[in-house]
Amino acid sequence: MAKEKMSDIFTGNHSLLITDVVVGDKPVDILIDETGVIAAIGEGIRRQHRDEAEFVIDGNKAIALPGCVNTHTHAAMTLLRGYADDMILQDWLTRKIWPLEAHLTGSDVYWGTRLACLEMIRTGTTAFNDMYFFMEDAARAVEEAGIRAVLSYGFIDLGNAEKRENEYRATENLVKHIRSLNNPRIMPAVGPHAVYTVSPDGLRWCAEFAREEKIRIHIHLAETEKEVTDCTAQHGRRPPALLDECGVLTPLTIAAHCCWLDDAECSLLGKRGVNASHNPASNMKLATGRAMPCAALARAGANVCLGTDGCASNNSLDMFEEVKTAALLQKFFWNDPTVLPAPAALAMANVAGARALGCGTGTLAEGVPADLVLVSSRVACNTPLHHSPSNLVYSCSGAAVETTICNGRVLMLNREIPGDEEVLTRAARAAHDLVRRTSAV
Numbered sequence: 001m002a003k004e005k006m007s008d009i010f011t012g013n014h015s016l017l018i019t020d021v022v023v024g025d026k027p028v029d030i031l032i033d034e035t036g037v038i039a040a041i042g043e044g045i046r047r048q049h050r051d052e053a054e055f056v057i058d059g060n061k062a063i064a065l066p067g068c069v070n071t072h073t074h075a076a077m078t079l080l081r082g083y084a085d086d087m088i089l090q091d092w093l094t095r096k097i098w099p100l101e102a103h104l105t106g107s108d109v110y111w112g113t114r115l116a117c118l119e120m121i122r123t124g125t126t127a128f129n130d131m132y133f134f135m136e137d138a139a140r141a142v143e144e145a146g147i148r149a150v151l152s153y154g155f156i157d158l159g160n161a162e163k164r165e166n167e168y169r170a171t172e173n174l175v176k177h178i179r180s181l182n183n184p185r186i187m188p189a190v191g192p193h194a195v196y197t198v199s200p201d202g203l204r205w206c207a208e209f210a211r212e213e214k215i216r217i218h219i220h221l222a223e224t225e226k227e228v229t230d231c232t233a234q235h236g237r238r239p240p241a242l243l244d245e246c247g248v249l250t251p252l253t254i255a256a257h258c259c260w261l262d263d264a265e266c267s268l269l270g271k272r273g274v275n276a277s278h279n280p281a282s283n284m285k286l287a288t289g290r291a292m293p294c295a296a297l298a299r300a301g302a303n304v305c306l307g308t309d310g311c312a313s314n315n316s317l318d319m320f321e322e323v324k325t326a327a328l329l330q331k332f333f334w335n336d337p338t339v340l341p342a343p344a345a346l347a348m349a350n351v352a353g354a355r356a357l358g359c360g361t362g363t364l365a366e367g368v369p370a371d372l373v374l375v376s377s378r379v380a381c382n383t384p385l386h387h388s389p390s391n392l393v394y395s396c397s398g399a400a401v402e403t404t405i406c407n408g409r410v411l412m413l414n415r416e417i418p419g420d421e422e423v424l425t426r427a428a429r430a431a432h433d434l435v436r437r438t439s440a441v
């Protein structure tokens, strides 16, 4: 019997007892304490701990999973969802995306990020790795939404020394700001955009600053063939060699895309312990022409994780859809149906993601942060349930997620998220006004 009103469950951290869920093939209960940690997990927990918990959630045989970790996105790009599709990458960027982004305000980024957090919570994601602009506003959105995030300012100097100085200050200011929030859910990172937008001097500064501050580096790497040929023409070396020379490849580096890598480059990333974020939907939509060599990277020792990229090139932040896309793309591109089997694909979305972002273990165990989701087993996509990883990867979308808990706090309960209507209304209005401002020029 719950001792409090159920709607109060959303008000902050409480001790929670989740009964009657399934982990692996076992029926278990989960006890979460008020500090946001899993205090106990196993069969029969409810008998020992029912009276301790402020709230009891009836899991109703749902599948309990660690929350998904989205290791590469640009959250506020939700405002650009469906604004420009089916175009050549360069036209898409120069004619549609960049002109719109030139009109972005801090308020737009706040509402765009709130919308992204809402979508992520609804589809079972509890942490994400973000790179964009007006990141102080993104941090406020993350703080209020209750999710976890690693936030970096998109550092772009285009080889211009004056611009580079501005980017140094913007990066330092964001890190200082995030540290001042003193919120364990929000971590700063350094975000050199890519080798084609940041000079070697800028890259070296980013690597050095990240090392001094002991924070992560978030970068795009080898997304397109053009990036590789341009880099070779300009710098006399391919992107991974250039990044390595500048000190950017480290165990705290998250490199997004990593499509156009040869075997030696996979080995290099493995040797440096880099986290390689696979973004299959974005790569397919923008026709980058090559899939990440996931198996070679994993064999070499890189941590292969998963991301959606921004909503303008996906156009969804649903990690369950992304897991399926990853498994299918890997099989199709490498012409081998045994590549990336369901349990491994799922582990990319939680265990590998948590390791990449340094947020917990991406597992459900005693003593780890309670970042977890409950996926309904009483839905068509989970009926029958011969082998739950197969259902979760190949049949389910995020729509099957019923309940989302981050750091022990309930963010969605039985599909209910308080305040969701306001976020939808305000984000739609911000997107509409942004397009109007852009076309008025």
Ligand SMILES: [Zn+2]
Pocket: 072, 073, 074, 220, 256, 309, 310
């Ligand atoms: Zn990206």
